[in-house]
Amino acid sequence: MRIQQITFRTAGLALAGMVCFTRAAAPGANLSGYWELHFDSRNVPPAALTAQETGDDKTLQHKTDMNEIRWCHFFGVPYAMEGSPIDILQSRNGKEVIITSSLRTPARHIYTDGRAHVNPDVFDPVSNGHSIGHWEGDTLIVDTVGFSNEGLTRIPGGGRRTTDSHLVERYRLLDGGNRLSVVFTWEDPKIFARPHTYEFRYYRAPKGTEAREFDCNANDEERAKFLLGIPGN
């Protein structure tokens, strides 16, 4: 396991705002359960990208993404939130929220015990980043920094996650607990000309829904040819 020296510009901002996180607030709602995305679950406007990001080679980004899939790498955030269903578990002691996805991605750990982000000088960036959460009334606010460049980095609406990205999510139950709104706001000075906000509204999955494992074999030559070759060949 390597230790990288990294700098989060956005993490510094996030840490400055962590004073209010010094005590874990009691959960304002119970988000636990399986949640599905339906055809009408996404409200994703186009992102306002920086000139540099707009000019970047999209073919190269596509190749990078396909390579990540071909080699069975873990996808990370934000792709993890596009799994359907996702499973959210709020620990009984109120100290943590876990989000698992049926996609090939690590589970998200959201620490709700009042801790701050890990010192970026000692934190190894990961595809999910480092997430801490707190409750404002019935809304769970999740703040994430410490992303790596690994996995599927594209962000709904345009742009991509980088090691400088900062994500704030707001989780809130709707419709008597049958739906879940998650509002995502990305900030990254290299990528976005202004904060990029979009919303997913998940539907509560039917009782008895189960997690699935989509396993992956990087040694499958046919699969590799399909993913990296010319479509139709």
Added chain:
Amino acid sequence: MRHLILITTGLSLLSGSAALGQKPAGREVPDLSGFWERKDDVGSGSFGGTLERIPKAALKPEIVAANREAAARQARGEVVSLGSKWCLTNQYPFFMQHSAAWDIVQTDSEIVQVPEVHTFPRHIYLDGRPHPDAAHLEPSVDGHAIGHWEGDTLVVDTVGFMGGAGTPGGGRVGPKTHLVERFRLTNSGKMLSVTFTWEDPSIYLKPHTYELTYHKSDPGIYAFEEYCHADDPVQGGSVVEPAQK
């Protein structure tokens, strides 16, 4: 394969169906939530050494012969598994005997174990559902796990493994294998005992039972992602494939 899974599942359901489901009404159950890690409690000097005290599995003669053959191939310098070269997903129970910590998050209807090692989270359903019938049971890395509380002990029943994994004590996990685990807090909640009992008439002469203990990790610990790069020549070079004949 699937018929035998049903047989073992049926036995477990017959014996425990009345107790299956959420915590008994009006009674609190222990909270297993938190990060747990193995330590060298026996002074063996290595994590591998901590497994040496686990009793050897009583295996069927053909499994013993297959294990001997694999050991002989390894001794000749042959590669018997390319899992690390290709970053294949580690199958259950690998992470339970690994040195990396794993995390439990517990609700009334489900427990999820989240390991750091390269594998999927393990979902244990506590809502009273049975295992899927044979036609709908998809073999998976972690199998299909359902749990119920017997007093302060969480009893977890698992079937539906993909097959191909090993257990401490020299056992194997096959598609027909049935696992029962008993999770219990000890030492005022600072430690967790897990007793594993593996059954499979195609592998074991008698049930293979052993106990592993875990220490609660320090508060403030956080999870890491074990990222494996099969496209990295260094990772790929960790195992050299033998010449193909």
